[in-house]
Every structure is written in structure tokens, then in C-alpha cells.
Amino acid sequence: MKQSIDTLAIWPMREADIEQIIKIESASFPRPWTRDHFLQELRSPHAFPLVAMISENVVAGYVCPMQLLDEGHILDIAVRPDCRGMGIGRLMAEKVLDECRKRGAEFVSLEVRPSNTAAISLYEGLGFVVTGRRKRYYENGEDAVLMEYRFDTCKELPDAV
Numbered sequence: 029m030k031q032s033i034d035t036l037a038i039w040p041m042r043e044a045d046i047e048q049i050i051k052i053e054s055a056s057f058p059r060p061w062t063r064d065h066f067l068q069e070l071r072s073p074h075a076f077p078l079v080a081m082i083s084e085n086v087v088a089g090y091v092c093p094m095q096l097l098d099e100g101h102i103l104d105i106a107v108r109p110d111c112r113g114m115g116i117g118r119l120m121a122e123k124v125l126d127e128c129r130k131r132g133a134e135f136v137s138l139e140v141r142p143s144n145t146a147a148i149s150l151y152e153g154l155g156f157v158v159t160g161r162r163k164r165y166y167e168n169g170e171d172a173v174l175m176e177y178r179f180d181t182c183k184e185l186p187d188a189v
């Protein structure tokens with residue numbers, strides 16, 4: 029199904045969305061999160077998981093961000109395979125940055141596989157920069173690339189002339 033994003037809406041994740049989410053998750057990751065992982069996110073006071081909905085009951089993608097004090101973190105993000113490349117991942121990530129900014133975050137961090145060029149390109153396009161590497165982080169021994177988006181480097185300078 030190729031879908032226009034004109035009708036897309038981003039909402040807080042609901043328990044009723046999880047069935048569709050775990051299908052997308054399984055199609056997206058070698059070690060997919062289970063229903064319990066998503067339930068945990070729904071119950072966490074620090075998390076604010078979101079879904080991108082094509083219509084009231086069709087999930088096109090989801091993102092699981094959390095924020096602790098001034099640090100935001102994206103734990104999981106995926107778009108339904110037949111809805112990729114249409115701007116949905118970018119919209120969800122922008123929504124997370126916006127929400128973290130409102131909640132007072134100084135930065136938002138995440139880990140990504142160096143082989144995941146689509147995700148790295150998405151994050152770089154938004155202004156994330158590489159801050160380090162975590163050795164052998166993933167199940168296949170692949171390192172994680174650490175990336176960070178800092179709000180201060182993007183803020184307008186109030187006294188700038």
C-alpha cells in the first residue's frame with residue numbers, strides 16, 4: 029500500500045495499536061521488541077510513545093522516545109515497510125524533537141547501526157551529529173553509532189545582530 033502523508037496524524041500510542049506495531053517491529057529489526065516492551069513504554073512516566081496513523085485504525089509508524097531531566101532519548105522508531113520513503117519517519121522524529129524541546133531537554137540522543145544508512149541519513153538531515161561509538165552493542169557484534177541533537181546549537185541567539 030503506497031499512502032499519501034497528507035492525511036497522516038501523529039498521536040500518543042494506545043494499547044490497541046500494539047498489535048500492528050509489533051508486526052512493523054518484526055519486519056524492521058532482527059531482535060524485535062515484544063508486546064511487553066511497548067506496554068512498558070505506555071506505562072513509563074518518562075516515555076511518550078507516538079504513532080503515525082494513516083486513518084483512525086491504521087498505524088504507519090511509531091516512535092518510542094523518553095526524557096529524563098534534560099536528556100531526551102529515542103529508543104525505537106520504525107515505519108511500515110510499504111510506507112517508507114514518504115516523510116513519515118522525518119515527521120515523527122521532528123515531533124519528538126519538538127516535544128523534547130517543550131519538556132526542557134538540552135539534547136536528544138540515540139544509537140544506530142553504522143550499516144543503517146537510511147536512519148543515519150534521516151538523523152543527519154534533522155541536525156543530529158555523531159558523538160561516539162559503543163563497541164559491539166548489537167546482537168550481531170555490530171557497534172552502535174551514538175548520535176545527538178543539541179537544542180542550544182539550533183537556538184536563535186536573542187542578542188544576535
Ligand SMILES: CC(C)(COP(=O)(O)OP(=O)(O)OC[C@H]1O[C@@H](n2cnc3c(N)ncnc32)[C@H](O)[C@@H]1OP(=O)(O)O)[C@@H](O)C(=O)NCCC(=O)NCCS
Pocket residue numbers: 056057105106107108111112113114115116117118119139140141144145146147149150151153
Ligand atoms: C529509518 C526509517 C524510520 C526512516 O523512515 P522513512 O519514513 O522511510 O523516512 P523518510 O521518508 O521520512 O525520509 C527522511 C530521510 O531519511 C533518509 N532516508 C529514508 N530512507 C532512505 C533510504 N532508503 N536510503 C537513504 N536515506 C534514506 C533520507 O535522508 C530522507 O530524506 P529525503 O527524503 O530528503 O531524502 C525507516 O527506514 C525504517 O522504519 N527502517 C527500519 C527501522 C529502523 O531502522 N529504525 C531506525 C533504528 S535507529
